[in-house]
Amino acid sequence: MKSFSKASYISTSIKWASVPIIFAALLRYAPGHFYGNKRVLDKPIKYEIQDDFLSESDVLSLREWVFNERRFATVINAAARGVQSIGEDEPVNPDGSCSDMTFTATETSPTCKYTGRSDIAQHFIKTGGHRGMKETPEKLLSSTLSFINYYPDKVNDPEIKRLFENKEYLRKVGNICHDGWGTNGPRKEGDFIFRPTQVNIVLVPPGQDLPLHQDNQWYWGINQLSQPDWILHTIQESGLYKDKMIPQAQGVAYLHGTKEKPYYENGGEYVFFPYGPGADALELKPKRGQAILMDGGRMIHGVARTAPGYQVAAIDKDLFNRIEYQGNNTWYLLSDDELIDVFKTEDLRMTFVWRGLCFHDEAEKSKFEQHLKDEDYVPQDKLLKQLEEHMHETGRLSKSKNLENMSRKEFATTLFKKYLQYPLDTIHTAWFPFNYCAASFGKPWLKVLLSPFCVDRRERVDLSDQYPPAKEFCVEGKGERYQTNCNKL
Template sequence: MPAKSKSAKKPESVKAETIKSKNEITGTSFAVKIAVASVLFLLLKNFAHRGIEKALGESRVYEKTEPFFTIDNFMDEEDIDELRQFLYKKRRFVTGLDAFSDDRGIEHIGEGVEADENGNCPKDLYRTEQGNCFIPGRFDIGKHFFLTGGLTGAKETYEKLLSSIYAYYGILPKDFIETSPILERLFKRPQYVEAMDTLCRNHGQEDYYFKPTQVNIVLVTPGQDLPLHYDNGWFWGANRFTIPDYLTVAMTTSGLWDHLKIRQAQSVVYLHGSKDDPIFKHGGNYVFYPDGPGGEMRQIVPKRGMGVIMDGGQIPHGGQRIAEHYTVANHGGKDQFHRVEYQSNDTWYIMNDDDIISTVKTEDLRLSFVWRGLCFDSKEHADSYDSYPEIPLEEILNTFEADMKKRGVLPKNAPRPPPKEFAHTLIKTYISMPPQNVHNTLPFNYCIISKEYPWLKTILSPFCEDVQPYKRLNDELPPARPFCGGRKSTNCPEE
């Protein structure tokens, strides 16, 4: 019996050993499969990421890094305070569409129509102060912003992003450029002289003359982006006053008019914060690509009094969203009059036509003083620019058409597409931005698909942030202070 008992237990031991061995093998195999699957998933994800970047963005790297300069304490406290007083005197700051609508020449290439009886424009066309509808001058900026989600890589609906694309501008009078002691002092600073020597002497000339073309203060409110962009290009015979803005940018990036291009420089000085607390508390880093759209992303933390100087027509640049996780108000339709107006007690109303839609304190605004200008050989050289013959719009369009047919973008023997289609093809062909965002997340805002296919909005809703319902605060806040004039008056008493 003992021998039999011993013999009976032996198979059970062998069976247990076999099960244990199989479990170990199965467990190891499962872990290996999981590891392999994880690696494959990451590889596919990275492959998709790179594929999307290639599809949506520009990979070109410049042969030589474009020069840029950062200058701490570029503007002193007295000048900063003086410029901040301009905020309260100006009182109203408007979007770029309205701020830069004066003195324009040709605004469209044939797609323009009048707004309907309700003041609305067809799809993809925007209304001007004069009531005309056309492709906005910087449609290239909006296109990239909505497709990629901007510098934060936001995954948001079209309506949400439409309420997060506003920066507000106050244009200083033209005589400010010539008479301001602030600019005179800044232009004499050694760091500024060094920067401008580098930027404006880039053609190799012995001397140069810098002609400022625009001076303004920019307000960016919480929840808003300053999307990546190139500044408008300037050429002998063409600029933003003679052709649509996006054409000036395409003329730069295409390289087809390099022989007529005028070197430019832009300077940004930050006015927010205080002497004791100069760093802007809501983020909004300055982001730029001096090695080209396919080069390394650089960032600068906005600091009171700091100056940033570069050729913004050559370097893609923008600003990260202010207060990234702030719930921005619904700003309403694209054709309404969006603006910020000062009320007193450091309080500003964000307004849409007659509606107050949000309030903000001065300390929450990212404030910057910006001027741009052109580099000429001499003052006489600069003075001759205004009388230089304009390049006819049709000649510019013909050059683009011929180049796109050469590239295979357009059929060689086919007529030019209708103006609206041609404009979109031109922008897609020549104006691409870096696709990366500051968080290195998927650079495609898939939520934008629901704009074309509204039935997808419900399906995508768990993965996309939508805009809040539109809400007017007129009954909850004191009436907006009267402001007379401009595209639309605010509580302006009848004359």
């Protein structure tokens, strides 16, 4: 009897001891079964790496261009163009802000609506990014606003065109294009046309991420001029218009570092998923002059945090935020009229980015040019109806719900939930793969309760009286917010 009691006691003790282990395992692995795009590809998406794509003189020339440009705005202010909503617009608050965390207003469209890439922001806030940060939404939003300038006309600049005529580069880009068409086997030189659409410069200061995303896709009949950016990614995930998708090739080349020390050593790894969102990510440390090539419209990619641990300034997404060169390798981070941070050039992860479309021949390229000129686009109402029907057919939406009895905001939110999930890749970098700090948004009491376990952004401080005045910068033909520090001197 005594022996039985002892055995019973040991058995009970083991059961109770296993409870926290089981609970910990559930926290660790269960979220992956309920969230995240888990698709694994049968065949990896092609990518190429070209060392020394940029010569040292090319790097120096592009860096000089960056210094001469001087101002780089956040993606919200720099990229807003074309059709920007599906009708989910709400009025701006009296203080100029938006009530919804993922809504914003822009200079060209001053109502609150989903930002072009709200899909990126929502995933980033929920998961805490590639490293699984446990931070407040305000802190994370301040860590996603990389500074970028778009130059669609620069693709015709002789010095830029020369970069895209390199034989080794064209061979590698050809591999990317043919992979997008699903073409196997050897190919002949010159059996494709690569049409650059734009070049960008991206500056990523310390403490910033470039969250996981896909680049805007291009379809015959649908593009970023005819629909909000996030709709393009909804179409990609739905499989609608798959046969109308135009393959593209994105290139990323690095301008930071020196010839002697070419690597950016303070985080900022390039992260990408050639085997699909359900497979493990690959990481590359950014190297001066090196180019990474892929179809960014099909492959999910991003940039891990630069200078992890750096406390970024309180950047408000509803203000005009930009980084401006002041000379002497010094950059000011300005938010409306306030100076909120200062960096040196060597602090920045500096990237030259370009995108282009793949065509089989000149005739197809000319057809595309005419297509843009004629604005031969699928009407938005027709596209939304097709998405509604697809959700009904695939069980994503109850047949009692439709465009007639749903508000456009509810319909847009449903599209986000049902189609726009990125990988839950934090399962490899964080014990609990969700960012529980996101629950504190709009709930001050919960923010206080979670404060010991969550990183908040640092208090916003205007540093204007501690540094020389920002240099005068005006943009002819732009609205008032672009003239913020005009005529200060």
